[in-house]
Amino acid sequence: MLVVLQGTTFLVLVSLFALTGSRAPTAVINSDGSVLSRAFIGDLEAAHDSFSIRSMTPQEARSELDMGRIVAIISIPKGFGESISHGRTALVTVQVDNVDADMTDDIERAVPSAIVLFGDHLHFNGIRARSVEHDEIPHDTGYVQYLVVSALALDILVIAGVVAGSAVAREWETGAAAIWQTAGSASGFILGKVAAASAVGALGTVPPMLLVVFAYGVVPVHWATTVMALAGCCVLCACAGAALGASIKRVVPASALLFGLAIPLYMDSGALEPERFDGNKIWALAHLSPLYSVVGVMEDAFHGLHVTPEPVGIDALIMIAWAVAAFIAACLLASRRLGR
Amino acid sequence: MTWLAAFRLDLARWRRGRAMLAAALIPPLAMGLFVWALALSVGRQPVALVVEDHGPQATIMADIIRSDQEAYALKGTNLRTAEEMLADQQVAAVIVIPHNFDAGVAAATATVDLTLNNVDIDFGDDIRRAVARSVAQFDAPDLGFGGERLQGGMSTVVPNPYRVAIAEVPLRKTNVGFIAYQLAPVVLFVVLSAGALGVGWLTADDTRSGALRFLRTTPASSLALACGRVVAAITVVCLIDALPVTYAAIIEHLDLARTAMVCSLVVLTGTVGVGLGLVVALIFRRPPLVGMASTTLCSYLFFLGGGFTTIAFLPSWLQTASDVVPTRYAIDGLRQVLFYAQPQHLALDVTVLLAVAVASVAVAAAGIASAS
Numbered sequence: 001m002l003v004v005l006q007g008t009t010f011l012v013l014v015s016l017f018a019l020t021g022s023r024a025p026t027a028v029i030n031s032d033g034s035v036l037s038r039a040f041i042g043d044l045e046a047a048h049d050s051f052s053i054r055s056m057t058p059q060e061a062r063s064e065l066d067m068g069r070i071v072a073i074i075s076i077p078k079g080f081g082e083s084i085s086h087g088r089t090a091l092v093t094v095q096v097d098n099v100d101a102d103m104t105d106d107i108e109r110a111v112p113s114a115i116v117l118f119g120d121h122l123h124f125n126g127i128r129a130r131s132v133e134h135d136e137i138p139h140d141t142g143y144v145q146y147l148v149v150s151a152l153a154l155d156i157l158v159i160a161g162v163v164a165g166s167a168v169a170r171e172w173e174t175g176a177a178a179i180w181q182t183a184g185s186a187s188g189f190i191l192g193k194v195a196a197a198s199a200v201g202a203l204g205t206v207p208p209m210l211l212v213v214f215a216y217g218v219v220p221v222h223w224a225t226t227v228m229a230l231a232g233c234c235v236l237c238a239c240a241g242a243a244l245g246a247s248i249k250r251v252v253p254a255s256a257l258l259f260g261l262a263i264p265l266y267m268d269s270g271a272l273e274p275e276r277f278d279g280n281k282i283w284a285l286a287h288l289s290p291l292y293s294v295v296g297v298m299e300d301a302f303h304g305l306h307v308t309p310e311p312v313g314i315d316a317l318i319m320i321a322w323a324v325a326a327f328i329a330a331c332l333l334a335s336r337r338l339g340r
Numbered sequence: 341m342t343w344l345a346a347f348r349l350d351l352a353r354w355r356r357g358r359a360m361l362a363a364a365l366i367p368p369l370a371m372g373l374f375v376w377a378l379a380l381s382v383g384r385q386p387v388a389l390v391v392e393d394h395g396p397q398a399t400i401m402a403d404i405i406r407s408d409q410e411a412y413a414l415k416g417t418n419l420r421t422a423e424e425m426l427a428d429q430q431v432a433a434v435i436v437i438p439h440n441f442d443a444g445v446a447a448a449t450a451t452v453d454l455t456l457n458n459v460d461i462d463f464g465d466d467i468r469r470a471v472a473r474s475v476a477q478f479d480a481p482d483l484g485f486g487g488e489r490l491q492g493g494m495s496t497v498v499p500n501p502y503r504v505a506i507a508e509v510p511l512r513k514t515n516v517g518f519i520a521y522q523l524a525p526v527v528l529f530v531v532l533s534a535g536a537l538g539v540g541w542l543t544a545d546d547t548r549s550g551a552l553r554f555l556r557t558t559p560a561s562s563l564a565l566a567c568g569r570v571v572a573a574i575t576v577v578c579l580i581d582a583l584p585v586t587y588a589a590i591i592e593h594l595d596l597a598r599t600a601m602v603c604s605l606v607v608l609t610g611t612v613g614v615g616l617g618l619v620v621a622l623i624f625r626r627p628p629l630v631g632m633a634s635t636t637l638c639s640y641l642f643f644l645g646g647g648f649t650t651i652a653f654l655p656s657w658l659q660t661a662s663d664v665v666p667t668r669y670a671i672d673g674l675r676q677v678l679f680y681a682q683p684q685h686l687a688l689d690v691t692v693l694l695a696v697a698v699a700s701v702a703v704a705a706a707g708i709a710s711a712s
Binding site: 005006009010013016017018019020022023024025040047048049050065066068069070071083084087088089090091092093094095096097098099100101102103104105106108109110111112113115116117118119124125126127128129130131132133134135136137140141142143145146162166250251252253255256257259260261262263264266267272273274276277279280305307308309 | 359360362363364366367369370371373374385386401410411426428429430431432441444445448450451452453454455456457458459460461462463464465466468469470471472473475476477478479483497498499500501502503504505506507508509510511512516517518520521522537541627628631632635636639640643648649650651652653654655656658659672675684
């Protein structure tokens with residue numbers, strides 16, 4: 001139960017992180033109230049998911065900024081509309097709570113892009129160049145929607161991995177391994193543990209999967225591939241957990257190590273964006289994470305997105321290869337530990 | 341001096357319990373690695389630039405894009421190679437300054453073509469904003485990189501064809517990078533996790549082995565035993581965090597007062613962790629369960645406290661919930677002391693943290709005393 005809770009925790013927490021990627025909570029103080037000032041606010045809201053705009057009085061805005069509930073205040077001065085109507089340039093003040101450079105950079109890019117939208121919509125003279133965008137994919141995928149899919153892989157690693165790792169390690173911690181030394185084979189022992197952990201992992205994936213579909217509204221575009229990918233991921237992670245449990249032989253360190261390893265393995269798997277965007281070295285390193293191919297298959301199954309340069313079929317084969325390798329490693333480790 | 345004996349005994353158990361320490365330290369250290377790796381994917385995006393026109397206006401446009409090194413990790417190339425790089429995910433977008441750009445500028449119809457791999461809106465929107473700003477800068481230099489801050493320092497408005505200028509007023513005198521801002525809370529996560537998991541595990545182990553029941557038959561005071569455990573745990577978590585705190589003090593050039601404040605925040609957070617660990621041990625009792633519950637609890641406290649998020653971006657109900665999360669005050673206080681010239685709400689942060697630390701340890705110690 002606790003493992004499932006921890007798995008779901010990762011999903012929720014990752015989606016919380018995703019919220020910081022866009023729509024900076026921003027107060028707008030509109031001292032003008034003209035049609036043009038309202039049009040400008042509309043362009044701020046439309047500027048590439050940059051702002052979550054809240055209209056406020058100066059006092060309210062200052063108070064919210066002090067309490068850390070907004071990160072910027074955009075003040076539209078009185079006479080804004082009149083200045084623009086007469087061909088003059090109006091000055092908009094942007095107060096930024098520049099807590100870190102990254103967030104400040106985002107806002108510094110977002111306000112000019114809203115101004116560009118404003119100028120384009122009103123067809124002002126003197127604008128000589130514009131950008132024309134061609135998207136590779138006909139629809140945008142929200143960051144939360146993208147991340148929760150890869151977070152499912154993380155959940156499965158935690159649930160199936162910890163269950164398998166604990167189940168295998170417990171045999172040594174409780175002294176039951178001695179019984180396995182006299183009966184059965186190491187591969188049979190591991191196969192049983194992996195099968196049980198995969199089944200528990202599959203059951204444990206149901207709550208986060210329901211959360212993804214019903215709470216986050218992410219419905220897989222390929223259901224059959226989704227089910228196969230989730231099942232394959234359960235087996236892969238159970239094999240990896242069993243290998244870790246057989247090598248550490250103690251329940252709590254094995255679980256903690258899996259929790260600890262889960263995050264870096266997840267990070268280096270293209271979970272946040274296609275891994276190759278981070279450079280060839282990091283992309284090459286990503287192939288050391290079994291979750292790299294899992295995320296490749298799952299993003300395709302849920303969103304129809306190709307997030308690895310490799311075809312999805314190759315990613316699926318790599319998943320199988322990882323599972324087989326982890327199973328063999330677990331068997332060899334268990335065999336050595338059992339003295340066989 | 342029963343508490344001193346308990347203190348020494350627990351110190352010895354901490355020293356021998358390498359697996360316990362590893363279990364406590366691996367999750368926060370992994371989180372630190374996570375933050376560091378994340379910083380690699382934040383900010384600059386890999387983009388190919390293709391310049392097909394070599395006229396003066398196209399050169400100006402290309403120079404504007406090349407100069408914005410904060411937004412783009414630029415690779416200059418030809419159109420065919422750029423398309424291959426986009427297909428192969430070596431770049432996230434291709435910006436083309438077409439062959440008729442100069443002629444387009446003369447007719448006010450020039451375009452800069454952006455082809456975007458919009459897999460998700462996070463980096464996709466970053467690129468869209470950056471390209472929009474670069475194109476705006478062509479006709480309105482003050483809307484470009486750094487222009488907002490320049491305009492903020494001027495008394496007259498510089499006209500531009502978009503008819504809107506920006507004066508940016510940063511509220512803080514700081515230039516905190518993403519890595520430093522996000523890594524600072526990991527220092528607190530380490531003490532929180534070590535305190536909660538370490539003490540929780542020791543206590544659960546005592547419950548499992550019957551040591552707590554045995555102690556009931558001895559003349560040792562239960563309160564003194566609880567005090568010894570708490571003081572030993574706080575000592576250990578302080579030792580664990582001594583190195584990162586020293587490093588932070590040197591890197592951020594902290595004076596003595598600020599260093600003392602950082603140490604206080606670390607000790608208080610460690611104490612909160614110890615208190616929570618004791619409470620978790622009283623509830624779950626079995627060491628594996630206590631280990632898992634402590635890790636889960638610490639993860640929640642770290643995230644909801646703003647350790648990996650900016651509270652202002654969360655939904656309002658979560659912001660309200662985070663008001664009662666003690667790590668919020670610890671993380672906020674640490675960032676204020678480390679990064680900002682004029683720390684805000686520091687008194688509130690320390691007071692809340694102190695109250696929670698005292699209350700959690702008192703409740704847990706009373707629980708241990710009654711259990712033993």
